[in-house]
Amino acid sequence: MAIRLMVDTCVWLDLAKDYREQPVITALEELIGSGDVELIVPQQVLDEFDRNKARIAEEARRGLQSHFRLVRLAVNRFGDNARRADLLAGLNEVDHRIGVDGDAVGESIERIDGLLRGVPALATNDGVKQRVTERALAKKAPYHRAKNSVGDAILVEIYADIVSTATADTPCAFITHNTKDFSDADGDFRQPHGDLAHLFEAPKSTYRIAMVEFLKEHSPDPLGDHDFEFNYSQEARRLSEILEAEHLLSRQVWYNRHWNLRTKIEKGEHEVVSEQDYSRNPYRADQTLDSVWELALAAAKKTEDEVGIENLGPWDDFEWGMLNGKLSALRWILGDDSDTLDA
Known part of the structure; x- marks a missing residue:
């Protein structure tokens, strides 16, 4: 009995960015190859993956190169004189290979890309578009939050079409890591939001927030001897x-502060002035020099292109507190003062 499986883009990207997830990709490849799982790929997911895969690969390479730079500094400072040259030569070779050949993340991206393109993509038809509009007007999940949720809503409506033909003998499943938009907001985040609960009635439909959870429930054997709970879950972050993560959080915190200032300017509570009107003595907190503001707008556009506008808020008070808390903790780990939040 094949189960029809739809996977949110965020799950694919999270699988791609961490080489330790390759056993999960292998298990999924085997299930699809054996016919136990039929992958459903909306065009929306394929497009989103295409837009983000280069960024994921580059961030992985940049992170590894930063890691090796720190290792080289440590070798230079603490390494044994007799072995230092050989160690540095080896590290330089690895660093070069990362830049030229890529790494395991690139392999994961290629494998996932193969899975996504191995089946015909489902287009967003007019019926889906109409229901997305109706969902937005009714402010039903995923439109219950103050953000652009068109992409998420398209997935919901396409999945609704799949569920409409599902039975206990031909079930379907949806997997996402986006618990804020799809999960129960006030209860168990492993359960779907109340507006979506009717799409996940057992035994014909399943809602899951982790690929491993789905694999263990439906087909645990392909994971084989991979002691996932011990070797993966308990392993420290690289x-x-x-x-x-620190880079992303710093961009998010900076962008939110920039947008708050932009809002004040639009409301007339803050003024952008020319050099001749700018007050330096005394300093005025309600003024920004026009040349500085132009640089800020350019930096905001660069941040949107780098991070993706969908990853830049808006945030409620709880989410804003979590962002600052995470950034503070990571900077403490990296050696900065724990209260350093300057972007």
């Missing part, structure tokens, strides 16, 4: 992951 330095490259920490650096990547």
Whole structure:
């Protein structure tokens, strides 16, 4: 009995960015190859993966190169004089290979790309578009949050079409890591949001927030001897992951502060002035020099292109507190003062 499986883009990207997830990709490849799983790929997911895969690969390479730079500094400072040259030569070769050949992340991206392109992509038809509009007007999940949720809503409506033909003998499943938009907001985040609960009635439909959870429930054998709970879940984060997360958080915090200032300017609470009107003595907190503001706008556009506008808020008070807390903790780990949040 094949189960029809739809996977959110965020799951594919998370599988791609961490080489330790390759056993999961292998298990999924085997299930699809054996016919136990039929992959459903909306065009929306394929497009989003295409837009982000280069960024994921580059961030992984940049993180690894940053890691090796730190290792080289440590070798230079603490390494044994007799072995230092050989160690540095080896590290330089690895660093070069990362830049030229890529790494395991590139392999994961290629394998996932093969899975996504191995089946015909489902286009977003007019019926889906109409229901997305109706969902937006009714502010039903994933439109219950103050953000652009068109892409998420398209997935919901395409999955609704799949569920409409599902039975206990031909079930379907949806996997996402985006618990904020799809999960129960006030209860168990492993359960779907109340607006979506009707799409996940057992035994014909399943909602899961982790690929491993789905694999263990439906077909545990392909994971084989991979002691996932011990070797993966308990493994410390790599330095490259920490650096990547710190960079993203710093961009998010800076962008939110920039947008708050932009809002004040639009409301007339803050003024952008020319050099001749700018007050330096005394300093005025309600003024920004026009040349500085132009640089800030350019930096904001660069941040949007680098991070993706969908990853830049808006945030509620709880989410904003979590962002600052995470950034503070990571910078403490990297050696900065724990209260250093300057972007």
